[in-house]
Amino acid sequence: MAKVLLEMKSITKTFPGVKALDNVNLQVEEGEIHALVGENGAGKSTLMNVLSGIYPFGTYEGDIVYDGEVCKFHNIKDSEKKGIVIIHQELALVPYLTIGENMFLGNEQGSKWCIDWNKTYAEADKYLAMVGLTDSSKTLIKDIGTGKQQLVEIAKALAKNARLLILDEPTSSLNETDSRALLDLMKKLQREEGLTMIIISHKLNEVSYVADKITVVRDGSTIETMDSKNQEISEARIIKGMVGREITDRFPKRHDVKIGDVMMEVNNWTVYHPEFSERKVVDDVSINVRAGEVVGIYGLMGAGRTELAMSIFGRSYGIGISGELKLRGEKITLKSPKKAIKAGLAYVTEDRKGNGLVLSNSILRNTTLANLEGVSKGGLFIDQDKETEVAQEYVEKLKTKTPSVEQLVGNLSGGNQQKVLLAKWMFANPDVLILDEPTRGIDVGAKYEIYCIINDLAKAGKSVVMISSELPEVIGMSDRIYIMNQAKIVGEMKASEATQENIMARIVGVKDESANAEAVDADSVESEA
Amino acid sequence: MGASKVKNFLRKYMMLIATVLVVIAFYFITNGQSLNPDSIDRLISQNAYVFVLGTGMLLCILTGGNIDLSVGSVVCLAGSVGAIIMDNNLPWALAVFVMLFMGLLVGLWHGYWIAYVKVPPFIATLVGMLAFRGLANIFLKGKDVPVRNKEFMNVFGGSDTCYVPDFLKNVGPELTIRGVTLNKTCIVFAILLALGIVIYTFINRARLVKNGYKVDNLAVVIVKTVLIAAATLWFGYKLACYRGIPTALIWIALVLGIFAYITTKTTLGRNLYAVGGNEKATRLSGIDTRKVMFSAYTLMGVLSGFASILVIARGQKSGPTVGVGFEMDAIAACFIGGASAYGGTGSIGGVIIGATLMGVINQGMNMAKTPTNYQKVVKGVVLILAVLFDVLMQLKRKSAKKKKAVKVITTEEGGAKS
Numbered sequence: 001m002a003k004v005l006l007e008m009k010s011i012t013k014t015f016p017g018v019k020a021l022d023n024v025n026l027q028v029e030e031g032e033i034h035a036l037v038g039e040n041g042a043g044k045s046t047l048m049n050v051l052s053g054i055y056p057f058g059t060y061e062g063d064i065v066y067d068g069e070v071c072k073f074h075n076i077k078d079s080e081k082k083g084i085v086i087i088h089q090e091l092a093l094v095p096y097l098t099i100g101e102n103m104f105l106g107n108e109q110g111s112k113w114c115i116d117w118n119k120t121y122a123e124a125d126k127y128l129a130m131v132g133l134t135d136s137s138k139t140l141i142k143d144i145g146t147g148k149q150q151l152v153e154i155a156k157a158l159a160k161n162a163r164l165l166i167l168d169e170p171t172s173s174l175n176e177t178d179s180r181a182l183l184d185l186m187k188k189l190q191r192e193e194g195l196t197m198i199i200i201s202h203k204l205n206e207v208s209y210v211a212d213k214i215t216v217v218r219d220g221s222t223i224e225t226m227d228s229k230n231q232e233i234s235e236a237r238i239i240k241g242m243v244g245r246e247i248t249d250r251f252p253k254r255h256d257v258k259i260g261d262v263m264m265e266v267n268n269w270t271v272y273h274p275e276f277s278e279r280k281v282v283d284d285v286s287i288n289v290r291a292g293e294v295v296g297i298y299g300l301m302g303a304g305r306t307e308l309a310m311s312i313f314g315r316s317y318g319i320g321i322s323g324e325l326k327l328r329g330e331k332i333t334l335k336s337p338k339k340a341i342k343a344g345l346a347y348v349t350e351d352r353k354g355n356g357l358v359l360s361n362s363i364l365r366n367t368t369l370a371n372l373e374g375v376s377k378g379g380l381f382i383d384q385d386k387e388t389e390v391a392q393e394y395v396e397k398l399k400t401k402t403p404s405v406e407q408l409v410g411n412l413s414g415g416n417q418q419k420v421l422l423a424k425w426m427f428a429n430p431d432v433l434i435l436d437e438p439t440r441g442i443d444v445g446a447k448y449e450i451y452c453i454i455n456d457l458a459k460a461g462k463s464v465v466m467i468s469s470e471l472p473e474v475i476g477m478s479d480r481i482y483i484m485n486q487a488k489i490v491g492e493m494k495a496s497e498a499t500q501e502n503i504m505a506r507i508v509g510v511k512d513e514s515a516n517a518e519a520v521d522a523d524s525v526e527s528e529a
Numbered sequence: 530m531g532a533s534k535v536k537n538f539l540r541k542y543m544m545l546i547a548t549v550l551v552v553i554a555f556y557f558i559t560n561g562q563s564l565n566p567d568s569i570d571r572l573i574s575q576n577a578y579v580f581v582l583g584t585g586m587l588l589c590i591l592t593g594g595n596i597d598l599s600v601g602s603v604v605c606l607a608g609s610v611g612a613i614i615m616d617n618n619l620p621w622a623l624a625v626f627v628m629l630f631m632g633l634l635v636g637l638w639h640g641y642w643i644a645y646v647k648v649p650p651f652i653a654t655l656v657g658m659l660a661f662r663g664l665a666n667i668f669l670k671g672k673d674v675p676v677r678n679k680e681f682m683n684v685f686g687g688s689d690t691c692y693v694p695d696f697l698k699n700v701g702p703e704l705t706i707r708g709v710t711l712n713k714t715c716i717v718f719a720i721l722l723a724l725g726i727v728i729y730t731f732i733n734r735a736r737l738v739k740n741g742y743k744v745d746n747l748a749v750v751i752v753k754t755v756l757i758a759a760a761t762l763w764f765g766y767k768l769a770c771y772r773g774i775p776t777a778l779i780w781i782a783l784v785l786g787i788f789a790y791i792t793t794k795t796t797l798g799r800n801l802y803a804v805g806g807n808e809k810a811t812r813l814s815g816i817d818t819r820k821v822m823f824s825a826y827t828l829m830g831v832l833s834g835f836a837s838i839l840v841i842a843r844g845q846k847s848g849p850t851v852g853v854g855f856e857m858d859a860i861a862a863c864f865i866g867g868a869s870a871y872g873g874t875g876s877i878g879g880v881i882i883g884a885t886l887m888g889v890i891n892q893g894m895n896m897a898k899t900p901t902n903y904q905k906v907v908k909g910v911v912l913i914l915a916v917l918f919d920v921l922m923q924l925k926r927k928s929a930k931k932k933k934a935v936k937v938i939t940t941e942e943g944g945a946k947s
Contacts (some may be wrong), residue, residue, distance in 0.1 A: 313813070314815075316812070316813060336815075336817070337812060337813050337814070337815045338815040338816070338817060340815070341814075341815040342815075347813065349810070349813060354807075354809065354810075355807075355809045355810050355813055356810050356813075357807065357810055358802070358803050358806035358807040358810055358811065358873065359806065359807065360802075360805075360806040360807075360869070360873040360874055361802060361803065361806050361873070365799065365802070365803070369799075369803055369810075369811070369814045369816070370814040370815055372796045372799060372800075373796075376795075376796055379796060380795055380796055380797070381794060381795055381796075382794050382795060382796060382799065384794065385740060385742075388742055389740075404743050406743075424814070428815075
C-alpha cells in the first residue's frame with residue numbers, strides 16, 4: 001500500500017442554517033487519481049474549499065493531515081506553500097494578460113522590486129511543454145480556446161510546485177476531444193510526475209476512465225469509497241451511491257386536479273450563448289405543459305435549464321434564439337419580459353438575491369413590482385392603500401413570517417424571501433409559472449410550504465414548470481418530468497414511472513433504464529453523449 | 530429590544546439631529562447672529578440651487594449610485610443663454626422657456642447615451658461638464674452678461690423686492706414684536722401650514738386605523754407633529770421679521786414637493802428605487818430599465834435648467850465661472866442626506882437635510898470668518914462622517930444578523946442531540 005498523502009478526518013462545516021459537511025473522512029494516497037462524485041450541493045466543493053484554506057482553519061471542525069502533519073491553513077497561500085493547488089470550475093485567468101503573466105500572477109519571477117520577464121517566459125514555456133501546449137507563453141489568454149485555457153490552469157498549478165492537484169469539474173466547459181485530451185494529460189502527469197490528483201466530476205464515464213478510487217459524497221457526508229484500480233466499477237453502482245436515499249412523504253399530495261389542454265408549447269427551441277456565440281446552450285428543445293399540470297425539468301447545473309426558461313421568458317437570455325412558442329394554441333413572439341408577463345408568463349428566478357428580489361426594498365414594494373399597473377391609477381399614480389392590502393393578503397396567504405409588510409426583504413430568511421418572490425409573481429396573475437429551483441437553500445419546513453403553494457397553483461388551473469436539481473423533489477412534485485443534459489432534452493417520463501436511478505441513468509447516458517444496468521465501458525458512453 | 534429601538538431611531542434621525550446640533554453650535558459661535566432673520570433668509574436664497582440640483586441628483590443616484598457631473602456646466606450654459614436673451618430686451622418668459630428647454634435637451638442627450646448606448650454615466654456627464662462650459666463661454670465671449678430684468682428677478686428671487694408681497698399689510702392692526710414689524714402674510718401662511726400639517730397627520734392616521742393598517746404609537750405621532758408644526762411656526766416668524774416669504778422659497782418648495790410625490794407615490798419613483806436596488810430583478814419583472822434611466826437623466830436636465838434660472842436671478846448676471854462646483858454640492862447633499870452610493874436608497878427628505886446642513890455650515894463659517902480653504906476641509910470631513918456613520922450602522926446590523934444565525938444553528942443541534 002502506498003503512502004497516504006492526505007487524510008481529512010471528521011470534517012464538519014456549518015453555514016448559517018445548514019450543515020454543509022457532516023463528519024467527512026477522506027483518504028488520498030500518494031500518486032493516485034481520486035474522484036469525488038455526488039449531486040449538486042452534496043458538499044464536494046465545500047470539502048475542497050476546506051482543504052485549500054478558502055474556508056480557513058477554525059471555521060470548520062476536524063483535522064487535515066497532509067504529508068504526516070496536521071495542517072492549519074489560514075488562506076489559500078498557506079495550502080499552496082504545501083503544494084496543494086486547486087483549479088476551480090470557473091477559470092481564473094485574466095483575458096488581457098499573456099499566458100506567462102497569468103501563470104505567475106501572484107508568484108512573479110525575479111527580485112522583489114523588478115520582475116524578470118525573460119525568466120518568467122522561459123519558465124512558462126517549460127511548464128507549457130509539460131502539459132503539451134505548443135502556443136507561445138506570450139499569447140494573450142483571450143486568444144486561446146477554453147480547452148487550452150484549462151491546460152494553462154494546470155501548467156500554472158505545476159509552476160507552483162503542486163504535489164496535490166484538485167480539479168473541480170475540469171471538463172464542464174470542454175467539448176469531447178478536449179475533455180479526453182485533458183483526462184489523458186492527467187494520466188500522463190500521474191505516470192511521469194507522480195502527481196496526486198483529486199477530480200470532482202459529474203460525468204461518470206470520465207470518472208471511471210481516469211480514477212483509481214472513487215468517493216461518493218451525499219448530503220454532506222462521505223458515503224463510500226470504491227477502489228476501481230483493480231476492478232471495474234459500473235456507473236449504475238456509482239449512481240446508487242449518489243442518490244441512495246428514500247423518498248418519504250416530504251411532498252404534499254395533489255387531489256382532484258383536472259389536467260386540461262396544452263397551455264404552453266415550445267418547439268425546436270435553440271439558444272446560443274451570449275458571449276461564446278458558437279456555443280449552443282439550448283439545443284432543439286421541445287416541451288409542453290398543460291393547464292393544472294406540474295412539469296418538472298431535471299438536470300444538473302449547467303444543463304441549460306435556466307437558459308431555456310429565461311430565453312422563453314421574453315428572450316431575457318441568449319442570442320440567436322430560434323424555435324416556436326405557442327401559448328393557448330396560438331403562436332406568439334415575446335420580445336421582452338414585459339411582453340411575456342402581459343401574455344401570462346411568469347419566471348420565478350433561481351437566484352433569489354441576484355435576479356429575483358430588490359433586497360433594499362420592503363415586502364410591499366417587492367410584491368407589486370411585476371404588476372404595478374394592478375395597484376395604480378392610469379399606471380402612474382400608486383394607490384398605497386390598495387398596495388398595502390395586496391401585500392398583506394399575500395403575506396397571510398403564503399404564511400410569510402414578518403412583523404409587517406414594510407419589512408425590508410433583505411432582513412428575511414431564505415424561505416420567507418422565496419415566498420415574497422412567489423407572491424410577486426402570483427400577483428402578476430400568470431397562466432404559466434416557471435419556477436427555477438424554488439426550494440434551493442431553504443429549510444425543510446419552508447420547502448413543504450412552498451410545495452403546498454405549488455399545489456394550490458395547479459389546483460387553480462395554472463401550469464407550473466418546475467426546474468430543479470433535486471431528484472426527490474422533481475419526482476415527488478411533478479406530474480411529468482423532462483430530463484435535460486448538455487443543452488438537450490434527453491428523456492421524458494411520467495412521474496409515476498420515474499425513479500432516481502433511471503433518471504440519473506439518462507443523465508450519464510446509460511441506455512438501459514433499469515438501475516441494475518450492466519457496466520458500460522467508457523468509450524461507448526462517450527459516443528452516446 | 531430597547532437598544533435596537535434607539536439604534537433605529539438614531540439611524541433614521543441622525544443627520545437631522547446633527548443638523549440641529551450644528552445650528553445650535555453656530556448660534557453660540559456667532560453670538561446669535563446665525564439665527565437672525567436676515568441670515569435665515571439668505572440661507573434659503575443662496576442655497577436654492579443646492580436643493581433643486583440635489584433633487585435631480587438624487588434621481589440619478591437612486592438608479593445605482595450614478596452621478597451627473599455636468600450640472601454645473603449646464604447651469605452656466607442655460608443661464609448664459611437666458612441672460613443673453615434678456616440682455617437683448619426680449620421677454621423674460623421667453624428666456625425662462627429657453628432655459629428650461631435647454632435643460633430638457635441636455636437631459637435627453639445624456640439619457641440617450643447612458644440608457645440606450647450604455648455609456649457609463651460618469652463619462653457621459655464628464656463630456657457634458659467639459660463641452661457645455663465651453664459652449665457657454667463661446668456664447669458669453671468670455672465676459673459676464675448682467676441680468677437687469679426686474680420682473681424676472683422678482684419672480685425668481687434676486688433683488689431686494691423678490692418677496693411675496695404682504696397682501697394683508699393693511700388688514701387689521703400692525704403686528705409688532707420687539708420693535709420689528711411683522712409680515713402678516715408670512716405669519717398667516719405659516720399658521721395655516723402648521724395647522725394643515727396637524728390636521729392632515731391625524732386625518733390620515735384615522736383613515737389608516739379605520740382600514741386596519743399598522744400605525745405608529747399615538748404619543749410618538751403627537752410629539753413628532755408638534756415638533757414639525759412648531760418648527761414651521763418658528764421659521765415663519767423668523768421670515769416675517771425680515772421681508773416675508775422669499776420667492777425662491779416658493780420655487781424650492783414646489784420642486785421638492787413635486788419630486789417627493791414622484792419618488793414616493795408614482796410608478797416612476799418606485800422603478801427608480803427598484804432599478805438601483807437590483808437592476809436585473811427589475812428587468813425580469815417586466816420593467817423597461819432603460820426607460821427608467823432615461824427618465825432620471827431627463828429630469829435631472831430639466832432641473833438643471835430650472836436651477837440656472839434661480840442662479841442667474843440671484844446673481845443678477847451670468848458669467849464663465851457660474852456654476853463651478855455645483856455638481857459637488859448636489860452630490861454631497863444627497864450623500865449627507867443618506868442616499869446610498871450604490872443606489873436604491875435615499876429620499877427627498879434626506880436631500881433637504883443634506884442641503885440645509887451644508888448651507889448652515891457654509892454660512893456659519895463665513896460669519897465666523899473661517900478662511901475659505903479651511904471651509905473646504907470642514908465640508909469634506911462632514912461628508913466622510915455622514916457616510917461613515919451609515920456604513921458603520923450597516924456593518925453592525927450585518928454582524929448582529931450573523932450572530933443570530935449562528936445561535937439558531939447551535940440551538941438546532943442541541944435539540945437534535947436531546
